[in-house]
Amino acid sequence: MNPLSTSWDQQAFPVHPAVSFEFFPPSTPDMQSKLWQALTRLAPLAPRFVSVTYGAGGSTRERTHETVVAIERQLGLRPAAHLTCVGAAKTEIETVARRYWQAGIRHLVALRGDPAEGAGRFAPHPHGYSCAADLVAGLKRVADFEISVAAHPETHPDALSPQADLENLKRKQDAGAARGITQFFFDVEVFLRFRDAVVRAGVSMPLVPGILPVTNFQQVQKFSARCGASVPASLVRVFDGLDADAETRKLVAAHVAGEQCRRLQSEGVNEFHFYTLNRAELTRAICHLLGIRAAAAQTISAALPDGNPAGD
Numbered sequence: 618m619n620p621l622s623t624s625w626d627q628q629a630f631p632v633h634p635a636v637s638f639e640f641f642p643p644s645t646p647d648m649q650s651k652l653w654q655a656l657t658r659l660a661p662l663a664p665r666f667v668s669v670t671y672g673a674g675g676s677t678r679e680r681t682h683e684t685v686v687a688i689e690r691q692l693g694l695r696p697a698a699h700l701t702c703v704g705a706a707k708t709e710i711e712t713v714a715r716r717y718w719q720a721g722i723r724h725l726v727a728l729r730g731d732p733a734e735g736a737g738r739f740a741p742h743p744h745g746y747s748c749a750a751d752l753v754a755g756l757k758r759v760a761d762f763e764i765s766v767a768a769h770p771e772t773h774p775d776a777l778s779p780q781a782d783l784e785n786l787k788r789k790q791d792a793g794a795a796r797g798i799t800q801f802f803f804d805v806e807v808f809l810r811f812r813d814a815v816v817r818a819g820v821s822m823p824l825v826p827g828i829l830p831v832t833n834f835q836q837v838q839k840f841s842a843r844c845g846a847s848v849p850a851s852l853v854r855v856f857d858g859l860d861a862d863a864e865t866r867k868l869v870a871a872h873v874a875g876e877q878c879r880r881l882q883s884e885g886v887n888e889f890h891f892y893t894l895n896r897a898e899l900t901r902a903i904c905h906l907l908g909i910r911a912a913a914a915q916t917i918s919a920a921l922p923d924g925n926p927a928g929d
């Protein structure tokens with residue numbers, strides 16, 4: 618008998634999914650080194666692109682830029698730079714976008730953004746963009762970027778209604794967005810219902826599920842409350858008692874996210890965006906379960922002997 622359960626039988630899913638990985642820009646030398654270790658481990662999985670976030674309140678403009686450009690130059694991956702509307706005039710945002718274009722970066726993730734923690738609700742800059750759809754249109758006027766945008770399977774907390782949020786996603790597509798990447802979710806049914814509603818709303822661009830492997834369950838509960846993602850009771854039960862047991866938690870987390878991806882695959886989804894939180898191991902394990910192999914591992918480690926672009 619096959620020792621693997623049917624759901625992990627590679628032959629049932631002969632076409633391996635496309636993947637992309639999201640990172641955040643480091644703020645200390647130690648975090649820099651951890652980021653590059655993670656990148657070095659994940660780069661050989663040949664992601665479609667890797668993206669780098671833009672800190673809440675627009676706080677990481679320079680660090681995001683440096684990280685994106687280093688990823689492109691050192692690893693030869695296709696990076697995507699996140700860019701938000703927060704705290705900047707349109708002219709400043711356009712200058713940032715032009716710098717990316719001049720540096721050879723062709724993919725942006727255009728977001729409204731969230732204010733820095735404790736800064737209250739989002740309020741547009743007096744000379745800025747007030748929503749992601751307008752930002753997409755503005756960026757497209759700068760250059761013909763490939764643009765990804767956020768999609769919210771459980772409705773964005775500021776939306777007037779689920780329908781209004783879907784219409785907003787359609788506006789982002791009409792402004793020139795090429796794909797929607799979803800906020801993380803844990804219930805596969807939530808994504809499937811959202812996918813149907815998105816199609817009914819006239820959105821035809823690809824919808825890529827955002828997968829958050831759980832490294833720290835308490836932190837995930839906090840993130841979820843902030844962005845409106847629900848945490849099913851079954852997930853609470855699965856992680857119950859593991860707060861102080863990182864080793865078991867990791868194994869459980871890989872299984873949970875792997876099953877989530879497999880169920881999505883069985884519904885025809887064949888592209889995933891992983892919120893890595895700058896850690897490689899869970900994402901790498903899940904990708905392995907999905908049949909993705911690190912074919913070019915040696916090439917990458919040869920290019921990066923110490924796993925750090927600055928060599929420190």
Ligand SMILES: Cc1cc2nc3c(=O)[nH]c(=O)nc-3n(C[C@H](O)[C@H](O)[C@H](O)COP(=O)(O)OP(=O)(O)OC[C@H]3O[C@@H](n4cnc5c(N)ncnc54)[C@H](O)[C@@H]3O)c2cc1C
Pocket residue numbers: 669670671672673674675699700701726727728729730731747748749750766767768773774775776777781782785798799800801827844
């Ligand atoms: C894949 C992904 C990556 C992310 N990366 C970052 C990041 O790097 N940095 C960061 O700060 N945040 C990031 N976020 C979080 C994101 O900035 C927040 O979710 C933010 O609150 C909303 O962003 P948005 O682009 O969806 O906004 P929008 O599409 O502008 O929507 C925001 C809200 O306004 C409503 N709205 C917009 N236009 C209208 C209109 N004309 N009429 C009525 N209602 C309207 C929408 O329905 C929604 O409720 C990311 C989210 C995702 C899913």
